Every structure is written in C-alpha cells, then in structure tokens.
Amino acid sequence: GDGAYDVNDFYQYAGDEWFYFIAPPPKNATIRVRGGRRVGIKDEPGWEERNAVVTRIGEIGMDNWKREVGYHRRSLVQNTFFRLKTIFGDKLKSRTIGSQYAEQCIRASLINRFNQLGLPRYAG
Numbered sequence: 001g002d003g004a005y006d007v008n009d010f011y012q013y014a015g016d017e018w019f020y021f022i023a024p025p026p027k028n029a030t031i032r033v034r035g036g037r038r039v040g041i042k043d044e045p046g047w048e049e050r051n052a053v054v055t056r057i058g059e060i061g062m063d064n065w066k067r068e069v070g071y072h073r074r075s076l077v078q079n080t081f082f083r084l085k086t087i088f089g090d091k092l093k094s095r096t097i098g099s100q101y102a103e104q105c106i107r108a109s110l111i112n113r114f115n116q117l118g119l120p121r122y123a124g
Contacts, residue, residue, distance in 0.1 A: 022071055024053075024057075024062060024065070024066065024071065025053060025054055025057070027062075029050075029054045029057075031055065032051060053065070083111065083114075084111055087110075088107050092104070
C-alpha cells in the first residue's frame with residue numbers, strides 16, 4: 001500500500017492474516033510508544049511492525065528500505081493495471097460471471113504476451 005495505509009487498523013489486520021503488509025510511513029514518522037513517552041520504550045500494541053519499519057528507515061534511508069522490501073513491485077503492478085485499463089477500458093463487456101472470468105483471462109493472456117515481447121528496462 002501507499003502511505004495512506006499507514007494506520008493501526010491495517011497493521012493489526014495484516015498481523016491476523018496471511019499476507020505481509022508493506023506501506024512506507026510518512027517522512028516525519030516517529031516510533032509509537034504507550035503514553036507518548038520514550039522512557040523504557042515499549043511498542044504500543046499493534047504498532048510493533050510499524051515501529052520496526054520506522055527504525056529500519058532511520059538506519060538505511062527510505063530509498064534503500066524500498067529496495068530492501070521490494071516496494072518497487074507495487075509501482076510495477078499499478079503500471080500493469082494502468083496499461084490494462086488503457087488498452088481494454090475499465091469495464092467488462094460480459095454480463096455473466098463465467099463470461100467475465102473468461103474475458104479477464106483473455107485480457108491477462110494478451111497482457112502477458114505483450115510482456116513477452118518486451119518491457120522497457122529501468123535502471124535501479
């Protein structure tokens with residue numbers, strides 16, 4: 001997710017589920033502690049993972065953290081959906097679930113074929 005997802009509810013949900021939650025905290029993020037005091041720092045419940053991210057970003061910087069956790073993949077996915085919607089539009093033509101599934105499979109197959117033909121290469 002992007003920075004808008006840097007809220008406690010998402011960290012708690014991710015902790016209860018099977019996925020790994022990646023969202024960069026804001027540039028001015030600080031470690032969340034109980035009572036707002038840094039004395040004997042204890043993570044506020046539900047914020048342990050976020051506090052670890054804030055600490056790591058402080059150590060290596062935001063750009064290096066994004067590389068370390070593979071955050072760039074998010075922009076690749078967004079770009080793929082942008083291309084999909086640009087080429088095919090943002091609405092399905094089919095009305096039934098089965099036909100919509102087939103339509104999406106065909107679209108995905110075409111996008112994959114486009115990718116096989118070649119994607120732009122970026123330094124980084």
